[in-house]
Amino acid sequence: MTSRDKVQRALRHEAGPVPVDFGSTGLTGLHVSGIAALRAHYGLPDHPVKVSEPYQMLGEVEADLAHALGSDCVGANGRGTMFGFPAEGWHEWRAPWGQVVLVPAGFRPREDASGDVYLFPGGDSTVAPSGHLPAGGYFFDALVRQEPIDEDHLNPADNCEEFTLLDPADIAHWQREFARVRGETRAVVSGIGGTGFGDIALVPATFLKHPKGIRDVSEWYISLLERPDYVHRVFTYQCDIALKNLATFAALAGDTVDVLMICGTDFGTQHSQFCSVATFDALYAPYYRQINDWIHRHTPWKTFKHSCGAIRPLIDRFIDVGFDILNPVQCSATGMDPARLKADFGDRLVFWGGGVDTQHTLPFGTPAEVRTQVTERLRTFSPGGGFVFNTIHNIQARTPVANIVAMVDAVRDFNGTPA
């Protein structure tokens, strides 16, 4: 059975060995420092790790490390980055924590005397920076650039600048990317961007040089209540572009892709939701349904929805609008008990995550505690398939490598596969 077979079986809710994902998306990966530590642990060639996602400073899980970790998935990734420069033209950069990493050509940071690091949209340092890595930090956060809001002259088109049709350079990139992963024995996870609605990480538009419209985080949340027509018009435009791009992408991808990452919009906080179920129904559901319906009518792909937090009241809604897969299954949040989730939704939804708590157990527990929790989660989520093992969101910096290895070993032992 290939890795891809394992994943496909789990996606069909059939019992079998539990497939694993480390690093196929920007939501299921590892901080670049953890990648280096794991490469050293497993005795893999020592070279600067490529930063696959510069915003969260995630590192590339190369095939040799994927094999060591037992990962069954590989990403087919888009051309762009969160900072608008393409992920190409690599050069070395010494990160503030001392690690030499490979970053794209457009990654030209400005570092100030206090140790803070700033990144610029499109790599253009003549405009205001859009990313800030504070001294002592391990990844970037968005710098909000909000022009004064004139309620009488708000134009939804201003919040649509980022939604564009795939251009010839994008198409050429995808052709190369699919050539790279075609014939893979691992499951291919991809994503085209622009299919997630109202993702708060994307609202500040770190990739745009002069973002217009509603770009402040609080103002965006306020817009859900006070400017619903504006939000609808943004989502309508975005959905129209996304559907056209999906058709282009599907023609290029064919059956190479197994899973499409649709949306990273977080609907949960640690203890509650970011909006009511009624707001979800009115504002988001119509657009998610269009995207999922198109994919299910035209492709064999399964659709992947990411949302952190206490989202139990919304899970039925996610299923209803056509999502097949839920990530990261934040079991530490209120109402997200693993056994209850499996019992209530396990026959209708694939859990891609939930494998271990990255807020507490993985970074701060002992290897024995990690092993215990991982084994419990495997026992809870794996019966009848419908489970792809992954940590709850990306593995953060400063996570002890012994804990990551304990997790990997626990999965391997559970599956009964030799190291």
Added chain:
Amino acid sequence: MAELTELTTAVATGQRAATLRLTQELLAAGHTPSSLVERALVPGMAIVGEQFKRNEIFVPEMLIAARAMKEALKILEPLLIAAGIKPKYTVIIGTVQGDLHDIGKNLISMMWRGAGFAVVDLGTNVSAERYLAAALEHQARLIGLSALLTTTMPAMKETVRVLKAAGVPHLRVVVGGAPITQQFADEIGADGYAADAGSAVELAHRLLAPAA
């Protein structure tokens, strides 16, 4: 004639224009600025905190309520200052060093302001030394530390250590944020933990009560 309860409702439901109009009408009708704060704004924001705790409202509703409250305070605060009336307590809030996240911290800040405290918001990426300096400068009784990241939880621990080591009498330190738990708060020696913005108001009242 406008009633205080109308202003309470206007704040709790985030009606900015109505809050502004009612504040002006109630002042014109002879209500004092401090009575509007204590008998209308504070109860309005208490309703918001309770509803948020019960998952009846969510972040957007809370944000618009806080914005309405701020509209009223824009009118009332200059009048309170002119009359020499100061909030009973000053509290300091900020996100710990290395962490730039502020949605949760801002919600607590709004709720504390809505509870009638003077709030000094130091923003994000705040060092232990800055918290301490602000507490001394403003003679604060309470400091709230926020962290979203597991990677900045050690900074929270260090901040609590520095603040406790300073030995400022009557100064309490409370913590919160997505990965923070009561257990972690206890481990690092914080005086309290709140899981949400509504609970943070109760926690502050409990710690600042004269018997405390």
